[in-house]
Amino acid sequence: MYEQISHSVLNDILVRLEPEMKSKDLKHFYIRLGANFYAIYNLFQQLYGSRPDFKDKLYVLVKTLAQAYVARRDALKHLDFEREKVHDWFLHQRWVGYAVYCKEFAGNLEGLQQHLSYLQELGVNMLHIMPILACPPAENDGGYAVSNFRKIDAKVGNLKTLDALVTNMKAREMLLVLDVVVNHTSDQHAWAVAAKQGDPYYQDYYHVFDDRSIPDVYEETMPEIFPETAPGNFTWDAAMGKWVMTVFNHYQWDLNYKNPAVLIEMVDIILFWANKGADIIRLDAVAFLWKKMGSQCQNEREAHLILQLMKDCCQVVAPGVLFIAEAIVAPVEVTKYFGEDAINAKECEIAYNATLMALLWDAVATKNAKLLNHGIKSIPDKLERTTWLNYIRCHDDIGLGFDDQDIVRAGYDPKSHRAFILDYFTGKHPDSSARGIPFGQNHKNGDARIAGSLASLAGLEHALATGDAYAIQSSISTILLLHSVIMSFGGIPLIYYGDAIGMLNDASYLGNDAKKEDARWIHRPSMNWDDAEQRKVVGSVQYQIFSALKKMIAIRKEVEAFADHNNRELLEVDNPHLFVYSRFCARDVKARILVLCNFDIQPQSLSTALLRKKGFLQHALVKDVVTGEMISAMSEVIEVPALGFYWLNT
Ligand code: GLC
Numbered sequence: 001m002y003e004q005i006s007h008s009v010l011n012d013i014l015v016r017l018e019p020e021m022k023s024k025d026l027k028h029f030y031i032r033l034g035a036n037f038y039a040i041y042n043l044f045q046q047l048y049g050s051r052p053d054f055k056d057k058l059y060v061l062v063k064t065l066a067q068a069y070v071a072r073r074d075a076l077k078h079l080d081f082e083r084e085k086v087h088d089w090f091l092h093q094r095w096v097g098y099a100v101y102c103k104e105f106a107g108n109l110e111g112l113q114q115h116l117s118y119l120q121e122l123g124v125n126m127l128h129i130m131p132i133l134a135c136p137p138a139e140n141d142g143g144y145a146v147s148n149f150r151k152i153d154a155k156v157g158n159l160k161t162l163d164a165l166v167t168n169m170k171a172r173e174m175l176l177v178l179d180v181v182v183n184h185t186s187d188q189h190a191w192a193v194a195a196k197q198g199d200p201y202y203q204d205y206y207h208v209f210d211d212r213s214i215p216d217v218y219e220e221t222m223p224e225i226f227p228e229t230a231p232g233n234f235t236w237d238a239a240m241g242k243w244v245m246t247v248f249n250h251y252q253w254d255l256n257y258k259n260p261a262v263l264i265e266m267v268d269i270i271l272f273w274a275n276k277g278a279d280i281i282r283l284d285a286v287a288f289l290w291k292k293m294g295s296q297c298q299n300e301r302e303a304h305l306i307l308q309l310m311k312d313c314c315q316v317v318a319p320g321v322l323f324i325a326e327a328i329v330a331p332v333e334v335t336k337y338f339g340e341d342a343i344n345a346k347e348c349e350i351a352y353n354a355t356l357m358a359l360l361w362d363a364v365a366t367k368n369a370k371l372l373n374h375g376i377k378s379i380p381d382k383l384e385r386t387t388w389l390n391y392i393r394c395h396d397d398i399g400l401g402f403d404d405q406d407i408v409r410a411g412y413d414p415k416s417h418r419a420f421i422l423d424y425f426t427g428k429h430p431d432s433s434a435r436g437i438p439f440g441q442n443h444k445n446g447d448a449r450i451a452g453s454l455a456s457l458a459g460l461e462h463a464l465a466t467g468d469a470y471a472i473q474s475s476i477s478t479i480l481l482l483h484s485v486i487m488s489f490g491g492i493p494l495i496y497y498g499d500a501i502g503m504l505n506d507a508s509y510l511g512n513d514a515k516k517e518d519a520r521w522i523h524r525p526s527m528n529w530d531d532a533e534q535r536k537v538v539g540s541v542q543y544q545i546f547s548a549l550k551k552m553i554a555i556r557k558e559v560e561a562f563a564d565h566n567n568r569e570l571l572e573v574d575n576p577h578l579f580v581y582s583r584f585c586a587r588d589v590k591a592r593i594l595v596l597c598n599f600d601i602q603p604q605s606l607s608t609a610l611l612r613k614k615g616f617l618q619h620a621l622v623k624d625v626v627t628g629e630m631i632s633a634m635s636e637v638i639e640v641p642a643l644g645f646y647w648l649n650t
Contacts, residue, residue, distance in 0.1 A: 024070050179284055484645040
């Protein structure tokens with residue numbers, strides 16, 4: 001949009017920029033900058049407009065963008081054009097993600113290259129490598145405490161080995177997802193070190209206070225993220241003689257986005273990794289970006305403005321690069337990270353679907369889909385050109401982040417229901433064979449989350465220990481049932497490393513001083529490649545899970561209705577154990593799929609009359625596209641096996 005004030009500011013900026021950029025071909029940069037500048041100006045103005053150095057800082061931002069554009073390789077610029085043409089390419093059902101810790105999965109980046117064929121065998125074509133940047137040896141929160149945003153941790157590789165990996169992945173048409181930890185740095189980062197040494201310029205990169213008076217006011221409303229290991233939100237730094245805001249661990253210093261220099265640094269870092277070949281950038285802990293006294297310091301309006309600004313800047317330099325929002329927040333808040341009051345994404349194109357994840361675990365524990373059905377309805381519609389990352393497990397804990405009102409609607413009391421779920425997954429409940437452990441217990445308010453591997457939470461650890469063949473099959477069925485949802489629900493399924501071979505909890509972290517206090521390490525094992533070999537042995541647990549997932553993935557890729565164009569309809573059915581939805585395809589009405597999931601340990605049935613009334617089952621036989629089985633639509637009911645699912649073409 002053309003607007004006089006911002007345009008005259010842009011003219012001034014371009015005059016200043018010209019001498020430096022004279023010999024460069026900036027045609028496409030200028031076109032995109034022109035298209036986005038009104039928005040960039042506006043957002044920058046809302047955030048920093050009252051500062052005397054506002055225009056100077058805006059100049060530095062644009063110069064940063066121009067330099068990043070010049071540094072972008074031709075091959076990546078070409079990819080940007082391709083993706084501009086097929087602007088909703090990532091909504092296609094072909095994408096299947098997989099998340100790894102590089103060191104635990106493959107030792108280092110070179111090792112990771114060796115294992116790309118394993119991922120391809122499964123059908124994965126989007127790889128999220130969790131932080132691989134320089135970080136302190138012990139206090140690093142699994143890499144989420146970065147000490148140098150431009151250097152790869154020497155233990156896993158360097159820019160050259162990453163480049164080799166990128167080349168290999170591009171040849172295999174695999175997407176690379178890298179993290180940028182935008183909310184905080186390690187206390188060993190050069191900015192923090194300078195701040196500790198008393199440099200006021202870098203102290204202004206963080207939230208630093210001389211005494212407790214302001215921190216105490218913040219504490220009145222800020223929740224604790226790691227109440228057991230890092231209570232409170234501030235840490236006294238003796239070297240600096242000041243308090244610093246540390247929402248996560250005491251060694252993770254929160255960045256101060258009220259300072260535009262911080263925003264510009266982060267935009268530069270995002271573009272640095274975009275230019276290293278990342279197709280998608282995962283922005284960590286985005287809900288926390290803006291701190292406001294008297295609030296929870298999460299989901300603040302300004303956090304959204306910062307993300308919009310980051311997106312607008314990225315579109316100017318690398319429009320083919322997508323953002324993932326890691327915002328594990330309430331259902332009504334999470335969709336705002338796609339952007340509000342817009343048609344298309346204007347913040348992040350992709351967001352973690354933590355609500356679906358937690359609801360699925362609820363269904364496993366209760367053996368019914370009551371809360372799942374209510375909870376899904378509470379997630380507001382998302383914008384066009386946005387999609388979910390649907391997952392069952394990841395490197396973090398499971399928070400019971402569903403809405404209290406939905407719990408009531410499902411017929412439970414919120415407090416006792418949450419206590420039941422916690423007891424269930426930590427194996428305390430008499431009916432439970434889950435083997436999770438509590439994480440983040442807050443004795444002040446009774447909150448707690450759950451850690452544990454998918455297989456252990458689904459009962460496999462216990463079943464194997466007791467040698468109960470029936471229980472082993474039930475836990476395998478649970479693992480597959482959960483995957484059947486993330487494969488078909490709408491969005492990109494994200495498989496967590498180890499889950500495709502049923503890896504169990506790994507308690508070895510307890511022997512490591514740097515990890516033993518953080519229970520999440522129980523589900524961050526070293527990949528057991530010997531076990532992975534068992535996937536080739538017909539009948540083994542690994543074979544059963546891996547081959548079924550592989551098949552599901554291959555089928556997902558063929559079913560056009562699984563592309564994510566907000567083309568899902570949840571079906572109310574008369575059996576609470578069943579979760580039923582249809583996926584349809586605007587182009588071809590016959591390509592509709594009806595998904596039936598049974599969370600109960602007994603077979604459950606569904607009235608065919610009801611389905612016919614809703615326009616399904618118009619023929620005598622319907623086909624389950626997973627097994628190829630033909631199912632009669634003429635009988636009164638369709639029976640879904642215990643912990644089973646169907647993808648019916650109807
Ligand atoms: C994100 C990461 C988590 C980390 C936290 C702080 O939530 O997923 O592992 O502890 O950010 O960086």
